Structures are given as structure tokens and as C-alpha cells.
Amino acid sequence: MVYLTRVEHFNAAHKLYNPKWTREKNEDVFGKCANENWHGHNYELYVTVKGKVDPDTGFLMDVKKLSEIINNHVLELVDHKNLNMDVPFLEGQLCSTENLAKGIWDQIQPHIPTGVRLHCIKLYETPRIFVEYFGD
Amino acid sequence: MVYLTRVEHFNAAHKLYNPKWTREKNEDVFGKCANENWHGHNYELYVTVKGKVDPDTGFLMDVKKLSEIINNHVLELVDHKNLNMDVPFLEGQLCSTENLAKGIWDQIQPHIPTGVRLHCIKLYETPRIFVEYFGD
Amino acid sequence: MVYLTRVEHFNAAHKLYNPKWTREKNEDVFGKCANENWHGHNYELYVTVKGKVDPDTGFLMDVKKLSEIINNHVLELVDHKNLNMDVPFLEGQLCSTENLAKGIWDQIQPHIPTGVRLHCIKLYETPRIFVEYFGD
Amino acid sequence: MVYLTRVEHFNAAHKLYNPKWTREKNEDVFGKCANENWHGHNYELYVTVKGKVDPDTGFLMDVKKLSEIINNHVLELVDHKNLNMDVPFLEGQLCSTENLAKGIWDQIQPHIPTGVRLHCIKLYETPRIFVEYFGD
Amino acid sequence: MVYLTRVEHFNAAHKLYNPKWTREKNEDVFGKCANENWHGHNYELYVTVKGKVDPDTGFLMDVKKLSEIINNHVLELVDHKNLNMDVPFLEGQLCSTENLAKGIWDQIQPHIPTGVRLHCIKLYETPRIFVEYFGD
Amino acid sequence: MVYLTRVEHFNAAHKLYNPKWTREKNEDVFGKCANENWHGHNYELYVTVKGKVDPDTGFLMDVKKLSEIINNHVLELVDHKNLNMDVPFLEGQLCSTENLAKGIWDQIQPHIPTGVRLHCIKLYETPRIFVEYFGD
Numbered sequence: 001m002v003y004l005t006r007v008e009h010f011n012a013a014h015k016l017y018n019p020k021w022t023r024e025k026n027e028d029v030f031g032k033c034a035n036e037n038w039h040g041h042n043y044e045l046y047v048t049v050k051g052k053v054d055p056d057t058g059f060l061m062d063v064k065k066l067s068e069i070i071n072n073h074v075l076e077l078v079d080h081k082n083l084n085m086d087v088p089f090l091e092g093q094l095c096s097t098e099n100l101a102k103g104i105w106d107q108i109q110p111h112i113p114t115g116v117r118l119h120c121i122k123l124y125e126t127p128r129i130f131v132e133y134f135g136d
Numbered sequence: 137m138v139y140l141t142r143v144e145h146f147n148a149a150h151k152l153y154n155p156k157w158t159r160e161k162n163e164d165v166f167g168k169c170a171n172e173n174w175h176g177h178n179y180e181l182y183v184t185v186k187g188k189v190d191p192d193t194g195f196l197m198d199v200k201k202l203s204e205i206i207n208n209h210v211l212e213l214v215d216h217k218n219l220n221m222d223v224p225f226l227e228g229q230l231c232s233t234e235n236l237a238k239g240i241w242d243q244i245q246p247h248i249p250t251g252v253r254l255h256c257i258k259l260y261e262t263p264r265i266f267v268e269y270f271g272d
Numbered sequence: 273m274v275y276l277t278r279v280e281h282f283n284a285a286h287k288l289y290n291p292k293w294t295r296e297k298n299e300d301v302f303g304k305c306a307n308e309n310w311h312g313h314n315y316e317l318y319v320t321v322k323g324k325v326d327p328d329t330g331f332l333m334d335v336k337k338l339s340e341i342i343n344n345h346v347l348e349l350v351d352h353k354n355l356n357m358d359v360p361f362l363e364g365q366l367c368s369t370e371n372l373a374k375g376i377w378d379q380i381q382p383h384i385p386t387g388v389r390l391h392c393i394k395l396y397e398t399p400r401i402f403v404e405y406f407g408d
Numbered sequence: 409m410v411y412l413t414r415v416e417h418f419n420a421a422h423k424l425y426n427p428k429w430t431r432e433k434n435e436d437v438f439g440k441c442a443n444e445n446w447h448g449h450n451y452e453l454y455v456t457v458k459g460k461v462d463p464d465t466g467f468l469m470d471v472k473k474l475s476e477i478i479n480n481h482v483l484e485l486v487d488h489k490n491l492n493m494d495v496p497f498l499e500g501q502l503c504s505t506e507n508l509a510k511g512i513w514d515q516i517q518p519h520i521p522t523g524v525r526l527h528c529i530k531l532y533e534t535p536r537i538f539v540e541y542f543g544d
Numbered sequence: 545m546v547y548l549t550r551v552e553h554f555n556a557a558h559k560l561y562n563p564k565w566t567r568e569k570n571e572d573v574f575g576k577c578a579n580e581n582w583h584g585h586n587y588e589l590y591v592t593v594k595g596k597v598d599p600d601t602g603f604l605m606d607v608k609k610l611s612e613i614i615n616n617h618v619l620e621l622v623d624h625k626n627l628n629m630d631v632p633f634l635e636g637q638l639c640s641t642e643n644l645a646k647g648i649w650d651q652i653q654p655h656i657p658t659g660v661r662l663h664c665i666k667l668y669e670t671p672r673i674f675v676e677y678f679g680d
Numbered sequence: 681m682v683y684l685t686r687v688e689h690f691n692a693a694h695k696l697y698n699p700k701w702t703r704e705k706n707e708d709v710f711g712k713c714a715n716e717n718w719h720g721h722n723y724e725l726y727v728t729v730k731g732k733v734d735p736d737t738g739f740l741m742d743v744k745k746l747s748e749i750i751n752n753h754v755l756e757l758v759d760h761k762n763l764n765m766d767v768p769f770l771e772g773q774l775c776s777t778e779n780l781a782k783g784i785w786d787q788i789q790p791h792i793p794t795g796v797r798l799h800c801i802k803l804y805e806t807p808r809i810f811v812e813y814f815g816d
Contacts, residue, residue: 309762404411421582
């Protein structure tokens with residue numbers, strides 16, 4: 001069993017805002033992150049897959065193929081977007097890094113080729129805050 | 137003459153959009169950066185001052201004081217904000233990294249203590265794009 | 273289950289010196305790290321917690337609260353300190369990165385809120401040496 | 409149980425080329441990585457060991473000793489080399505990062521001292537691609 | 545006057561070898577870098593341009609356009625290549641980082657748009673060695 | 681003219697303390713940095729030289745030779761040391777990063793070979809604070 005990770009980058013606007021709450025409660029809970037005019041981040045996304053090495057290629061899987069999956073099913077949808085307004089797979093959810101990591105897992109998992117398994121989504125919101133999700 | 141640099145961090149939403157142009161022209165010129173629903177970045181800000189070393193302290197200037205100036209006159213105004221909507225010192229300007237760097241220079245320069253000179257504002261918009269401004 | 277990590281920074285002086293040994297044996301075992309006049313490091317501290325996402329906030333826990341716990345119970349005690357002389361939670365121990373990571377675990381663990389679990393303390397002593405501790 | 413990691417650096421040339429295949433098939437599968445005139449990388453190597461802390465030293469193991477093992481049994485063989493032509497422990501294998509990580513595990517594992525266990529080889533081929541191997 | 549930098553990445557094989565010298569002299573002068581079977585690097589390339597900000601765009605120049613110039617006139621020629629064998633603009637030269645930086649300047653300079661000036665090529669050969677060239 | 685930079689690393693203990701002042705005044709001016717029991721840092725040192733490229737080697741100067749100069753005349757004296765107590769070239773000076781950078785310049789400058797000029801000492805005290813000195 002070997003683990004292979006590809007790192008990709010995107011940037012997006014978002015705010016943390018629970019529509020069931022008053023503006024005051026949102027500001028209490030989320031502080032500056034509740035700014036109604038949005039703020040944003042450069043996100044660093046680490047996608048890790050695991051499996052056996054193919055003896056003919058020496059690859060677990062072709063990392064260019066993994067990069068294409070991430071581009072087609074994640075970056076196309078989130079890069080230079082507003083996470084609260086523009087991203088179908090986050091609709092109706094709080095746009096926290098935790099929920100974004102879980103949403104990215106669900107976007108990528110169906111496209112991983114047979115014989116390989118998605119292992120981890122690791123997502124940096126800032127250079128000092130990151131979330132990891134292992135699918136359960 | 138010695139140069140001293142303090143690095144600070146903030147994040148913000150913005151879009152690139154010239155109100156004198158049609159939406160089509162904005163999309164032509166600015167591409168994904170013109171997304172009307174905003175996108176955002178983690179900005180890394182390098183502020184460099186220059187001057188002589190004080191023999192009693194060994195300091196060009198106290199770096200905590202420099203950090204306070206950056207916090208009070210820049211970070212308080214831009215961190216977790218929308219650069220187009222929330223930032224008085226960018227009003228009426230295109231919110232490019234170039235203009236943001238120049239605006240930050242103007243915010244910091246008046247507060248640098250006598251005997252020290254502001255040398256450079258360096259601003260990373262992403263880990264692969266940055267702007268430097270030396271005040272003229 | 274989601275994992276959330278906050279990265280913090282501190283710096284400190286220390287030496288590696290076993291008082292039960294002669295100076296010669298200390299120099300034999302610890303080399304330059306036994307310098308009786310101390311040396312020091314910038315430490316990068318990664319604190320990882322794990323748990324379920326709160327549907328009302330999208331958070332595992334508020335990362336600002338995690339940062340406060342680290343500041344109050346670790347950074348206040350070790351930042352700009354001498355690990356051998358100034359830090360009660362290291363008293364009587366060798367000031368290795370291994371023991372420091374374990375001590376930091378014990379400082380933080382009691383303050384993690386109910387429903388969340390401390391998962392890992394990862395501590396960089398230099399950019400090329402780090403230790404991880406998972407609590408057992 | 410504590411985990412200790414040492415990071416080392418080397419650089420090397422290689423190509424991805426399966427001698428059982430035609431040049432066309434190699435170019436199909438490996439793309440630019442099949443360039444017959446070679447290309448190369450700076451590799452960042454993370455070696456992690458695990459075990460108990462020795463109460464007399466505060467160490468899991470002496471990190472200088474770990475560094476020597478990596479230097480003698482890996483870096484001497486791969487640094488400034490051609491992975492396909494110069495490295496006995498890769499003979500007859502595809503020179504992928506996956507196989508290189510596994511080969512490095514086999515080079516290091518026999519030299520880890522009693523009471524300590526090799527835990528992980530993590531190998532960056534570029535800042536955006538890395539492989540991890542845990543020995544099975 | 546504002547300075548704008550775009551960072552790009554490529555990797556390549558090379559060796560340092562002066563064909564006018566014996567193998568012994570090459571090994572004396574270049575050490576491990578003279579390995580006849582090649583070695584290689586991940587190169588980080590910083591391209592800095594300078595000029596005035598266009599009031600209609602807020603840009604010194606469109607950074608996507610700068611990225612295209614670098615891709616078309618440098619990366620296409622050097623990425624996943626052998627610098628000694630595959631790169632026309634290095635023909636007949638020692639493949640040092642110094643000469644590579646100067647060659648990259650000459651590749652990019654003619655394509656910089658009117659009103660903007662190429663300011664600096666900065667090239668990392670390893671994370672601990674880099675060269676800067678300002679065109680004279 | 682080409683500029684070549686070598687990055688090296690060392691760590692050391694120090695305190696900021698002016699012996700002409702009372703302890704109170706030292707604490708007022710230097711805050712936590714005046715801790716009488718010392719604190720410490722990992723320093724990243726960038727040494728830049730400039731000159732012409734030798735057509736026979738493609739080198740400004742051999743970077744291994746530059747590394748040896750830094751090791752022999754700086755790192756041997758400061759690595760794993762107490763800057764206030766152990767370092768002859770800092771005797772009688774405040775151990776600020778500014779003075780340390782100037783002292784390192786004076787240590788390296790006499791050993792730079794003919795035809796090459798020392799250009800800059802850049803010294804990171806923490807990842808967020810650095811000083812540059814150009815020799816005048």
C-alpha cells in the first residue's frame with residue numbers, strides 16, 4: 001500500500017453566516033468571518049489516494065489523471081468563486097473549511113479509478129489553519 | 137543603513153471590475169477575476185523600513201512598534217473585508233494588487249517614526265503573484 | 273469525524289543536559305546541544321483536534337477558541353523563555369523536543385471542550401526536525 | 409509512543425520508461441516524463457521513526473544518528489545521480505516516486521536501532537507531488 | 545513605478561561539464577555536479593517586470609499574459625528536458641544556474657509589451673541556492 | 681553582473697539587554713526579549729555575492745566555496761551558541777538581528793575571492809522578521 005498526494009490551489013470568497021440566526025448572533029459566533037460583504041482566502045488543497053503500485057508503470061495512479069479529476073470536479077466549481085453563492089455542492093450548508101473539505105471529498109470520490117481509494121482531503125484555509133477529512 | 141522587514145497576514149474578498157465598462161468587456165479583460173459575486177485571497181504583506189541602528193537598542197526601530205502601525209492603519213481596515221466595498225483608502229480605485237500595495241504605502245508612511253524611512257511594500261496575492269512598491 | 277489543526281509559533285532557549293552525568297558524558301551524548309551557555313529555536317507548533325461538525329456553525333470547534341487555549345496554556349509559559357529554567361511543566365525533565373511535545377499535550381488536553389478530542393501535538397524544532405505525539 | 413521525523417534533501421535525474429514497451433507507448437503513458445534525454449528533481453525526503461522516549465536523554469533516538477543513516481544508506485547512493493543508471497537498489501524497476509520511496513524504506517529499515525521502528529518514508533518529487541510508504 | 549512578479553516552476557536534468565577539460569579536471573572543479581550520467585533539479589523561476597499602473601485596469605500588466613510569455617518562451621523549452629542536450633538557447637554554454645538565468649532573460653525580454661520593462665530573473669536551483677540577473 | 685545567494689541555517693540563544701540600563705528600563709524597551717534567562721531562534725541566513733560569470737565554469741563563484749566561507753567564519757562561531765556570551769565578533773554589542781547581520785558581513789567580507797563582491801546579508805530571526813545589510 002502506497003499513498004500519493006497531489007496539491008492544488010484555488011481562491012474564493014465566503015462568509016460564515018447561519019440564516020436561522022439574527023445578525024447579532026452571527027457576529028457573536030463568527031466574529032469578523034460574518035462580515036456581510038464577504039472575505040476570502042487562497043486555499044491549498046491536498047488530495048491523497050492509496051493503493052498498490054502497478055508494476056508496469058511504477059505508479060499508484062497517474063498523478064496527471066488525479067490532477068484532472070481535481071480540476072474538473074472541484075477547481076472548475078470553486079476557483080475564483082463565492083462559496084456561498086456560486087457552488088452547487090455547498091448549497092444549504094455553512095461554508096466552513098470543515099464542510100468544504102467534506103464537500104470536496106464527495107466531488108472527487110466517485111471519479112477515483114477502480115483499484116485506488118481516496119484516503120484524505122486536507123484543506124488549508126490560511127497558512128495557520130487546516131482541516132483533514134478521511135471520509136467517515 | 138540597515139533594512140528591517142515585518143511580515144503580516146490578512147485575507148479579503150475582492151473583484152476586478154471597471155464600472156465604466158460593460159460586463160462583457162470586464163470579463164474579457166479580467167476573466168475569472170471579474171466574477172460579480174467576488175472571490176478572495178490570503179495576502180502576505182512585507183513592510184520594509186530603512187535607517188541607522190540606534191546604538192542603545194541595536195534596533196533600526198522596534199519591530200513591535202512597526203507591527204502595531206501595520207495593524208492599526210492597514211490590517212484593521214482590510215482583514216476579513218471586501219476590498220471593493222469596505223475599504224475607504226481604496227474607494228474609487230480598481231482593487232488590483234498594484235493599487236492595494238500603493239494604498240498600503242500611503243496608509244503606513246505617515247506613521248513611520250522620524251529617522252526611519254519606509255522603503256518597500258511587498259504584497260503577495262497568491263503564493264505565485266506579488267507586487268512591490270517603493271513609493272514613487 | 274473531521275480533524276482541525278491550528279499552527280502557532282514560539283521561540284525559546286534550552287540546552288540538553290542530564291544533571292546525573294558529567295560534563296564530558298553530556299558533551300559526548302548531546303554534542304553542540306549541551307553548550308552550557310544555551311542555544312535556542314523558533315518552534316512551530318501544530319495542534320490537531322478531532323470530532324464531529326456542529327451543523328449550526330459548520331465548525332468542529334471555533335479555531336479562535338483553540339488558539340486561545342494554546343496561547344493561555346502553552347505560549348504564555350514557553351514563548352521567549354528558557355525551557356530548562358522558566359517552564360514549570362518541564363521541571364525535572366530533559367528539555368528535548370520529544371518531552372516538550374508531551375508536556376504541551378498535557379497542558380492543552382484538559383481545556384479541550386466536551387465533544388472534541390485532542391488528536392496530535394506536532395512540534396518543529398528546526399525546519400528539518402519535528403516530533404509528533406498522539407497521547408499514549 | 410512518540411514519532412520523530414528528519415527531513416533531508418537530494419537531487420537526481422531520471423526518466424519514466426518501461427523497456428518492455430515501444431517508445432510510442434512510453435510517450436503515451438508517461439508523457440513528458442518519458443523524455444529519453446532525462447529530466448530531474450530536487451527531492452525532499454521525510455524519514456519518520458517511532459518508539460518510546462529514553463528517560464536519560466529525552467530522545468526517541470539521536471536525530472544526528474538518524475541523519476547519518478539516511479546519508480550513508482540513501483543520500484550517498486542517490487544525490488546528484490541518475491536514478492535509472494546509477495542506483496543499485498532501483499535496478500530493474502521503474503523509477504517512479506512510489507518505487508523510490510519503497511526502495512528508500514528498504515535501504516533504511518535494517519539500520520534503525522533496536523527499540524525504535526521505522527514508521528514512514530515521505531518523498532516529495534515536486535512541491536505539489538509526494539508519496540508516503542509505511543512498509544507494507 | 546510598480547514591480548510585478550510571477551513565479552513559475554519547471555524541472556530538468558543537467559550536468560556541469562566543460563568539454564575543453566579532461567574528466568578529471570571536470571570532477572575537480574564541479575564535483576558531484578559533473579556526474580556524466582546527469583542529475584537534476586526542480587527550478588523555481590521568479591520573473592519581475594516594472595512600469596506604471598494602467599488606471600483602467602489597475603494592472604502594471606496582465607499577470608496571465610506574463611505567465612503565457614514565460615510558458616511559451618521558457619517552460620515549453622526547458623520543462624522535463626535535459627538542459628545540456630535539449631535546449632537551443634543554452635547550446636554551447638555551461639549549464640550553470642547563472643547561465644540559465646541569463647538565457648531565460650534573453651528568451652523573455654523581446655516579448656514584454658511596450659511600456660513595461662523586464663526587471664529581474666531570479667532562479668532557485670535548490671531551496672538553498674539561487675541566482676538573480678538584472679539584464680546587464 | 682549576476683547575483684548568487686546561498687542560504688544557511690543556524691540556531692542560537694540570546695537576550696536583548698543594555699547593561700547601561702536598569703532591569704526595569706530593559707524590560708520597558710525590550711519586553712519579553714529582555715528575559716534574563718535567555719530565549720532563542722532558528723536563524724535563516726542569506727548571503728548574496730555579485731560579479732561576472734567565468735566563461736570556463738559558468739559560475740560567478742563556486743557555491744560550495746561560498747558555503748565553506750559561511751561555515752568557517754560564521755556558523756562555527758554562532759551555531760548552537762549564546763550570542764551574548766559565546767561570540768567574539770558580537771562582544772560589547774547589543775545582540776539584535778541588525779547588529780548580528782552587520783557582524784556577519786564583517787566576518788564574511790574579507791574571505792570573498794578577488795573579482796567577486798559581497799552584496800547583501802539577509803537574516804531571518806523568525807519567519808516574520810528579517811534584516812538586510814548591504815555594507816554601508
